Amino acid sequence: MTAANNLLVLGRDELVSLEVKWTDVVDVLEDAFRQKAQGLVQNPPKPALHPRPDSFINAMPAYLGGADRAGLKWIAGYESNRAKGLAYINGIFVLTEAETGRSLAIMDGGWITEMRTAGVSGVVLRQVPMARRTVAIVGAGAQARRHLEMLLELHPSVEEVRAFDAVPAASETLLALAGARRRVVATSPVAAIEGADLVITALTTMLSPRLTCDEAAPHAVLLPVDYEVGMDPRASEGAVLYAVDDLGQYQANAAEHFEGYREPDGELADVVAGTLPVPSSGRRMFLNMGIAMDDVAFGALCYERALAQGVGRTIAFP
Secondary structure, three states, rough: OOOOEEEEHHHHHHHHHHOHHHHHHHHHHHHHHHHHHHEEEEEOOOOOEOOOOOOOOOEEEEOOOOOHHHHEEEEEEEEHHHHHOOOOOEEEEEEEEEEOOEEEEEEEEHHHHHHHHHHHHHHHHHHHHOOEEEEEEEEEOHHHHHHHHHHHHHHOOOOOOEEEEEOHHHHHHHHHHOOOOEEEOOOOHHHHHHHOOOOEEEEOOOOOEEEOOOOOOOOOEEEEOOOOEEEEEHHHOOOOOOOOOOOOHHHOOOOOOOOOOOOOOOEHHHHHHHOOOOOOOOEEEEEEOOOOOHHHHHHHHHHHHHHHOOOEEEEEOO
């Protein structure tokens, strides 16, 4: 606990310097989903603003009762930023002391988002029986990089990585992370996913046509981390299991997103708790929209590490 008038500030460089391992990220997020399954989490659907075309700003509060942690992420995504040399995602995360309501820390919300999103996919992969030989990633931005980093650290059995991006050089840059593994710059999204054991779509603009994933391996795991941008509703229809990270968030977005998608079978929390069995065969699809609970769980971990390591700057606040 910091002094009553101190606020810890952690920018991207400070957060990176903590050298948090992917195992630690997945561990803390898996615990958060266990708390959710026990009814210990308050995670209201995130409201969205749209100040410009192809933009959003979300307010994302959550409270984890099992860990007694609370926080809020104020996060924006602007497609037009690319032409300005700016990051697509920008924002802040504020960690709040649940006992008193005072602000403990403020962090780079963009980095928190990158890490926790891939970490939730790591939770999925812990729970799902699957082959992990061939990975296909459609889109080669920040989320693609984080997912590949996570996969290579936690699942060394990956033998081949394929990537497709509208900019082939971006695919090449992404695949450089795969080292000595077989690397394929795909000529199309369909070519990327053909026969793949794991399909990840990480796009920011709608793919046309979207992927039905019929070309993926018969027992593939499908991970769209871009809402419905990359995968066609038929991907959900063809899945023996279709789960989301939060049914409340999914239903709140149904009027704007997910047209044609079938009703989910349940939540990732149910899978973690063992109350939603995952079939060992057939395509399994997990649509993780990104919920505030993830940010609070991972942000609290970063806060604790920063205090222990003496990382970050403190400012008088209020």
